Amino acid sequence: MTTTDQSPARPDDRGQPVVASTPGIVRRWHSLTLRSQSRLVLVLVLVLVALVWEIASRTGLLNAQFVSRPTAIVASIPELLASETVRAAVIATVAGVLVAAVYGTVIGIVLGYVMGFFAIIRAAFFGPALFLLSVPKSIFIPIFLVFFGLNRETAIFYGAFSGFIYVIVNVVAGFDLIREQDLRIAKAFGAKIHHRILDIVFPATLPGVFAGIWYGVKGGLQGILIFEFFVSVGGLGALITQYSNELRTDRVFALTLGMAIFAIALGAIWTAIERRLAKWRPQN
Amino acid sequence: MSLIAKNLSVTYGTGSGRELVALDDINFEIARGEFVTIIGPSGCGKSTLLHCLGGMLKPSSGVVTLDEEPIRGPDARRAAFVFQDYTLLPWRQVLQNAVLGLRFDGVPKAKANAKGEEMLALVGLSDFREAYPRELSGGMQQRVAIARAMCMEPGILLMDEPFGALDEQTRRQLGFEMARMLSERDSTVVMVTHSLDEAIMWADRILVMSARPGRIAKEIRVTAPRPRTHDYIATEEFAALRSELFTLLDQDNVSDLAESVDR
Numbered sequence: 369m370t371t372t373d374q375s376p377a378r379p380d381d382r383g384q385p386v387v388a389s390t391p392g393i394v395r396r397w398h399s400l401t402l403r404s405q406s407r408l409v410l411v412l413v414l415v416l417v418a419l420v421w422e423i424a425s426r427t428g429l430l431n432a433q434f435v436s437r438p439t440a441i442v443a444s445i446p447e448l449l450a451s452e453t454v455r456a457a458v459i460a461t462v463a464g465v466l467v468a469a470v471y472g473t474v475i476g477i478v479l480g481y482v483m484g485f486f487a488i489i490r491a492a493f494f495g496p497a498l499f500l501l502s503v504p505k506s507i508f509i510p511i512f513l514v515f516f517g518l519n520r521e522t523a524i525f526y527g528a529f530s531g532f533i534y535v536i537v538n539v540v541a542g543f544d545l546i547r548e549q550d551l552r553i554a555k556a557f558g559a560k561i562h563h564r565i566l567d568i569v570f571p572a573t574l575p576g577v578f579a580g581i582w583y584g585v586k587g588g589l590q591g592i593l594i595f596e597f598f599v600s601v602g603g604l605g606a607l608i609t610q611y612s613n614e615l616r617t618d619r620v621f622a623l624t625l626g627m628a629i630f631a632i633a634l635g636a637i638w639t640a641i642e643r644r645l646a647k648w649r650p651q652n
Numbered sequence: 653m654s655l656i657a658k659n660l661s662v663t664y665g666t667g668s669g670r671e672l673v674a675l676d677d678i679n680f681e682i683a684r685g686e687f688v689t690i691i692g693p694s695g696c697g698k699s700t701l702l703h704c705l706g707g708m709l710k711p712s713s714g715v716v717t718l719d720e721e722p723i724r725g726p727d728a729r730r731a732a733f734v735f736q737d738y739t740l741l742p743w744r745q746v747l748q749n750a751v752l753g754l755r756f757d758g759v760p761k762a763k764a765n766a767k768g769e770e771m772l773a774l775v776g777l778s779d780f781r782e783a784y785p786r787e788l789s790g791g792m793q794q795r796v797a798i799a800r801a802m803c804m805e806p807g808i809l810l811m812d813e814p815f816g817a818l819d820e821q822t823r824r825q826l827g828f829e830m831a832r833m834l835s836e837r838d839s840t841v842v843m844v845t846h847s848l849d850e851a852i853m854w855a856d857r858i859l860v861m862s863a864r865p866g867r868i869a870k871e872i873r874v875t876a877p878r879p880r881t882h883d884y885i886a887t888e889e890f891a892a893l894r895s896e897l898f899t900l901l902d903q904d905n906v907s908d909l910a911e912s913v914d915r
């Protein structure tokens with residue numbers, strides 16, 4: 369065996385290790401962290417998919433009318449940004465999501481804590497809450513329409529409803545994170561009831577609340593969009609439906625991409641906030 | 653002042669519906685300033701006894717009194733705990749953990765922090781005041797728990813294997829520091845330990861417990877004046893006490909084993 373790969377690297381005249389047989393790109397790849405490697409793989413795959421998509425659509429392998437093509441989607445972005453209709457729809461939907469998220473999380477957190485503090489209320493309502501969690505929320509859309517009518521407020525209520533169930537369940541689950549030994553310390557050192565709540569219950573349940581808020585926001589986003597898809601109350605969902613009916617597939621993709629970026633941005637902001645507030649937790 | 657346990661018994665209901673007699677008819681009296689160590693096989697009820705003394709556990713029968721007053725609940729000024737699992741609140745920094753009891757007691761922040769700093773210095777953790785518990789080793793966390801109890805300047809200090817997670821060296825050093833300070837303040841201490849040396853070294857009196865049902869098998873008085881120095885370990889008295897304890901606990905272990913084989 370005389371290949372240089374097998375022999376250990378040894379310093380050459382300038383004191384540099386001899387690894388000349390390894391190509392530069394491979395060396396660069398190995399110097400990356402696993403995280404950057406996985407990102408690179410993801411980007412490569414996405415580029416590849418876009419390339420295949422573009423070629424298939426241009427050569428007529430796929431019907432360009434239905435599937436559009438990456439270049440057309442990118443090209444449609446400027447006109448969408450300039451359109452007054454699109455801007456109004458985006459504002460309506462984003463505002464709706466934020467309002468629904470606030471309603472959903474506030475109500476969910478309050479009810480979650482009530483359930484957590486009072487065992488009897490938890491016993492009575494946690495089962496039904498779990499049941500609601502497991503059924504598709506969209507089956508309740510007709511009920512919301514009957515109660516609140518065909519307007520944007522109903523979309524917001526429905527969005528809040530979609531989120532708040534997740535919030536409740538997560539906050540209640542947060543109560544299971546309270547350690548008995550922490551309560552014992554509180555008792556031994558004379559904690560009053562407000563100390564127990566502020567020093568033990570709130571910090572211990574915080575991870576549950578954080579998870580809850582995140583699911584509340586996600587539920588709100590999903591709820592509003594689904595409502596807008598199914599019921600004509602305006603907003604981005606309605607606009608996407610409309611473009612889809614008009615076979616403006618490029619615009620459908622562009623708007624969907626925009627919503628996805630919005631959701632990802634919300635998630636990133638949220639993670640940053642959570643990390644700041646839960647410094648004490650071991651980072652996995 | 654005297655802390656008295658009278659006909660103290662604790663029975664736990666177990667999951668399987670059976671009852672477990674953890675403590676059976678315990679009687680003793682501890683005088684002010686006395687340092688009492690409790691030693692006995694694992695599971696004999698040492699922690700249970702300590703919890704009763706501090707009002708954390710209501711005995712099934714019998715009573716604990718302090719100056720004739722029955723103890724009905726915990727009060728860290730009267731008796732402060734260092735628990736066996738030394739739990740710190742993970743979301744509080746070291747100093748905040750140390751002053752927890754003072755905060756609960758309504759002591760102004762500046763005053764509480766000053767006291768906390770003093771006690772952290774005593775246990776050698778001044779540099780870690782802003783660390784979170786997850787950044788500390790087990791032994792360091794245990795020392796914070798000791799500081800937390802000492803902050804209360806308690807009439808009685810109830811310690812459940814306070815040096816359990818420490819290495820021999822730190823254990824001895826911290827032990828000497830604390831023993832000196834506790835004798836200076838005339839503090840009353842009840843300390844559970846697994847170490848024969850520790851049980852003898854610091855104690856005015858050793859309570860030796862036997863297992864199932866937990867009873868006081870023997871009380872041993874250590875007459876040498878406190879605080880003691882390293883030299884005490886080399887004395888004949890120490891050696892004699894050590895061998896006596898060893899024999900007592902050994903017998904106990906044997907009967908313990910025999911019992912578990914019977915079942």
Ligand SMILES: Nc1ncnc2c1ncn2[C@@H]1O[C@H](COP(=O)(O)OP(=O)(O)OP(=O)(O)O)[C@@H](O)[C@H]1O
Nearest residue numbers: 664665666672674693694695696697698699700701
């Ligand atoms: N909450 C409880 N419920 C039921 N049984 C318990 C409970 N706490 C302790 N016991 C039982 O009581 C007995 C004494 O327990 P205890 O913790 O007081 O022992 P210990 O002497 O402190 O043991 P160790 O040296 O291992 O800490 C054990 O048999 C234990 O199983």
Ligand SMILES: [Mg+2]
Nearest residue numbers: 698699736812
């Ligand atoms: Mg114990």
